[in-house]
Amino acid sequence: MKIVLCPNPYRDRGLRAAQFAxxxxxxxxxxxxxxxxxxxxxxxxxELPADLPLGRLTQELDGADVLVCFGGDGTIxxxxxxxxxxxxxxxxxxxxxxxFMAELEHNELxxxxxxxxxxxxxxxxxxxxxxVRREGxxxxxxxxxxxxxxxxxxxxxxxxxEVTGDRxxxxxxxxxxxxxxxxxxxxxxxxxxxxxIVEPTAENIIITPICAHSLxxxxxxxDSARSVGIRLTPGGKKTAYLSVDGGRAFRIQPGxxxxxxxxxxxxxxxxxxxxxxxxxxxxxxxxx
Numbered sequence: 585m586k587i588v589l590c591p592n593p594y595r596d597r598g599l600r601a602a603q604f605a606x607x608x609x610x611x612x613x614x615x616x617x618x619x620x621x622x623x624x625x626x627x628x629x630x631e632l633p634a635d636l637p638l639g640r641l642t643q644e645l646d647g648a649d650v651l652v653c654f655g656g657d658g659t660i661x662x663x664x665x666x667x668x669x670x671x672x673x674x675x676x677x678x679x680x681x682x683x684f685m686a687e688l689e690h691n692e693l694x695x696x697x698x699x700x701x702x703x704x705x706x707x708x709x710x711x712x713x714x715x716v717r718r719e720g721x722x723x724x725x726x727x728x729x730x731x732x733x734x735x736x737x738x739x740x741x742x743x744x745x746e747v748t749g750d751r752x753x754x755x756x757x758x759x760x761x762x763x764x765x766x767x768x769x770x771x772x773x774x775x776x777x778x779x780x781i782v783e784p785t786a787e788n789i790i791i792t793p794i795c796a797h798s799l800x801x802x803x804x805x806x807d808s809a810r811s812v813g814i815r816l817t818p819g820g821k822k823t824a825y826l827s828v829d830g831g832r833a834f835r836i837q838p839g840x841x842x843x844x845x846x847x848x849x850x851x852x853x854x855x856x857x858x859x860x861x862x863x864x865x866x867x868x869x870x871x872x
Contacts, residue, residue: 585614585615585649585650585700585702586614586615586616586647586648586649586650587609587614587615587616587617587648587649587652587700588616588617588618588641588645588651588652588672589602589606589609589616589617589654590618590619590620590621590651590652590654590663591618591620591654592653592654592655592656592659592679593620593624593630593632594630594655595654595655595659595680596654596679597630597631598632599618599632599633599636601654601679601690601693602618603633603636605654605677605693605696608693608696608697609696609697609700611697612696612697612699612700613701614699614700617644617648618636618637618638619638619639619640619641619644620638621641621653621655621662621663622662641663642666645667646670648670648672649672649673650672650673650674650675650699650854651664651672651673651674651675652674652675652676652696652699653675653676653677654677654679655677655679655680656678656681656682656683656686657676657680657682657685657686657730658680658830659680660674660676660685661729661730661829661830664851665727665829667851668727668729668849668851668852669849672852673853674851674852674854675687675688675699675704675853675854675856676688676853677689677692677693678690682868684771684772684864685853687854687856688856688857692857695856696856699854699856703856704855704856705854705855705856706852706853706854706855707784707785707854707855708785708850709784709850709851710766710767710768710786710846710850711727711729711766711846711847711850711851712727712728712732712766712844712846713725713726713728713844713846713847714726714727714732714764714842714843715842716834716841716842716843717840717841717843718837718839718840719839723840724834726828726829727828727847727849728766728844729768729769730765730766730768730769730772730829731763731766731773731829732763732764732765732827732842733761733762733763733764733773733794733826733827733828734761734762734814734824734825734842735760735761735824735825736761736822736825737824742759742760742797743759743760743761743816743822743824744756744757744758744817744822745757745759745761745762745814745816745817746814746815746817747762747791747812747814748813748814749806749810749811749812749813751811751813754791754804755791755793755800755801757793757796757798757800757801758796758798759793759794759796759797759798759801760794760795760796761793761794761795761824762791762792762794762814763779763790763791763792763794764790764814764842765779765790765791765792766789766790767782767784767786767787767788767790768784768851769790770784771865771868773792774792774803777792777793777795778803779792779803781865783861784861787807787808787846788808789807789812789846790805790806791803791806810845811843811844811845812843812844812845813841813842813844814844815838815839815840815841815842816838816839817838818838818839822838823835823836823837823838824836
C-alpha cells in the first residue's frame with residue numbers, strides 16, 4: 585500500500601509529525617512518500633530535514649492508496665483538491681486549532697499502523713460545483729468540499745443579493761454576503777454566520793446569509809438536487825467576491841450568476857477511530 589504524507593510545514597515544524605508517521609507506517613509494511621501541499625515562498629526560513637526526500641504531490645498521488653494530511657482544515661481542503669479527482673481517500677491529522685475534518689489528533693499517530701493493514705473505513709462527502717456565468721457564459725468554475733462564499737469587499741457597504749432555488753426566488757436581502765455550504769462545510773463559516781450544523785454524510789445544500797439587514801433572511805437547508813443561484817441585483821455599481829473553500833477571491837459583477845449544484849465528484853475521507861460526528865462536535869466545541 586502506497587501512502588502519501590502531506591505535512592503543512594508551517595504547522596508541522598521540522599516535519600516531525602510526518603517523520604514519526606513515516607516510521608509507524610513503514611514498520612507496518614506501508615510504502616510512503618512525503619510531499620508538501622504547496623511550494624514554499626522565496627526567502628522562507630523554514631528548516632526542513634535535509635535527509636528527507638520530498639516529492640511532488642501531483643506526481644506521488646498517481647497510484648497512491650491514501651493521502652495523509654498534517655495541519656488544519658485548510659490543509660485538508662487544499663490537498664483534497666488534488667486527491668479527489670484521482671479517487672484517493674484522505675485522512676487528516678489535526679495540527680491546527682479546531683480541525684473538524686481531521687480524523688486523528690497529533691497524539692494519535694500510532695493509529696496510522698492500521699492503514700498499512702487495511703483496517704479502516706471510508707466516508708463519502710458530498711461536494712458542490714460552483715460556476716460564475718456572465719452574460720450566459722461560464723467565466724469561473726471550481727469544486728467545493730466546504731463552501732462557496734460571496735462577500736463584499738473591504739469597503740463598508742452592504743450587498744443587494746437575490747437567491748434562487750431551481751430558478752425560483754428563495755430570498756432577496758441586503759447584507760454582507762452569503763454562504764452556500766455542503767454538510768461538511770456546515771461547521772465552518774456557515775455555522776459562524778448562524779447556520780445549522782448538518783451531519784456531514786447527509787446530502788443537502790445549506791444557504792446562510794451573512795449579517796443580513798432583514799428579519800426575514802434566514803438560513804435554508806435544501807435538497808441536494810436543487811440548483812442554487814446567487815446574483816447581485818442588476819443595475820447596481822457594487823462588486824462582490826466569490827471564494828470557494830477559502831481559495832483566491834474571484835470578482836463578481838452586477839448581473840453575474842453564481843450557480844451552485846451538487847457535484848458528481850465526492851471526497852472520500854478515511855475513518856480510523858470509530859468516533860462519531862457527535863463526539864467530534866462536542867470535543868471541538870468545548871462541551872461534554
